[in-house]
Amino acid sequence: MSGDTEEVYSSRGFGGRQSAGLRPALLVIDFSLGFTDPASSLHCDCDDALAATARLLEAARAGGSPVVYTTVAYEPSDLDIARAFIAKAPALAALTPDAEWARIDPRIAPADGEPVLRKLFASGFFATPLASLLAAHGCDSVAVVGASTSGCVRATAVDAVQYGYTTYVVREAVADRAPGSHDTALLDLDAKYADVVDVDAAARILTR
Numbered sequence: 001m002s003g004d005t006e007e008v009y010s011s012r013g014f015g016g017r018q019s020a021g022l023r024p025a026l027l028v029i030d031f032s033l034g035f036t037d038p039a040s041s042l043h044c045d046c047d048d049a050l051a052a053t054a055r056l057l058e059a060a061r062a063g064g065s066p067v068v069y070t071t072v073a074y075e076p077s078d079l080d081i082a083r084a085f086i087a088k089a090p091a092l093a094a095l096t097p098d099a100e101w102a103r104i105d106p107r108i109a110p111a112d113g114e115p116v117l118r119k120l121f122a123s124g125f126f127a128t129p130l131a132s133l134l135a136a137h138g139c140d141s142v143a144v145v146g147a148s149t150s151g152c153v154r155a156t157a158v159d160a161v162q163y164g165y166t167t168y169v170v171r172e173a174v175a176d177r178a179p180g181s182h183d184t185a186l187l188d189l190d191a192k193y194a195d196v197v198d199v200d201a202a203a204r205i206l207t208r
Contacts (some may be wrong), residue, residue: 009191014087018157018195021166024205025058025066025134029124029146029156031108032071034094034101035175036147041091044147044175046105052173052199053108053145056206061111066137069116070122070124072152074101082120122155123171141166143202144194145173150185159192167194170202 002151009015031053060067073095074082086092095102097118110116117128124130134142142165144157153174160167169189176182190196197205 005187009187013137014191018161018166021139021205023065023137023139024060024141024143024168025068025137025139026060027124027130027142027144027146027156027160028053028057028067028069028104028108029144030070030072030104030148030152031105031146032095033105035073036100036105036107036142038100040101042089042095044177046147046175049105049147049173049175050105052170056143056145056170056201056202057108057111057130058172059203060143060206063168065206066134066139067110067114068124068130068133069104069110069114070128070130070146070152070156071098071102071104071116071120072120073099073118074120078120085121122152123159124152124156125159125163126155134165139165141168141205143168143170143197143205145170147175148181149174149176150178150181151176154185154189157189160168161193168202168205169194169196170199171196172199173202 034040034042118135119128142160146153
């Protein structure tokens with residue numbers, strides 16, 4: 001099936017490559033314990049993706065590339081704002097700012113000065129200061145890692161390209177709950193919105 005889809009996209013002019021960015025940032029999307037800990041009902045299969053992300057964090061920090069994290073968390077007053085989104089996944093309501101589930105997984109903990117942006121919806125850009133933060137750093141490209149591939153990673157990558165950023169999604173550093181959703185999202189992102197790259201290529205991008 002994926003081969004057929006790739007053939008259709010290719011025959012109809014999809015899957016081109018974006019021009020290389022010169023000032024990348026690493027976006028770590030929702031690798032909080034609510035999505036990485038198997039004790040959480042929201043968890044994805046993240047261990048390998050976390051290991052790849054740890055490598056990319058090392059590369060970004062060595063290369064001086066900005067690192068930005070996001071986490072999903074709701075104050076009581078936010079529940080009405082995000083009502084339609086939470087209706088699709090009621091377990092999200094357990095992610096409160098003071099809950100352990102909202103904390104970034106300690107295996108990839110933020111370094112001093114690396115911001116953790118709280119969001120209410122799927123995209124890391126929607127109703128957050130992410131775009132302003134990237135502009136302040138002069139970034140022209142982003143490497144996106146995190147969870148889930150078919151949800152918040154996809155939404156962030158789509159918004160990133162719509163904001164004009166060269167957008168990379170790192171294959172080994174994203175995770176999902178269902179292999180089919182993961183694979184389909186990566187194929188579709190690579191065809192339409194982002195360059196899906198491996199962790200070695202992403203490490204080179206973040207250190208150039």
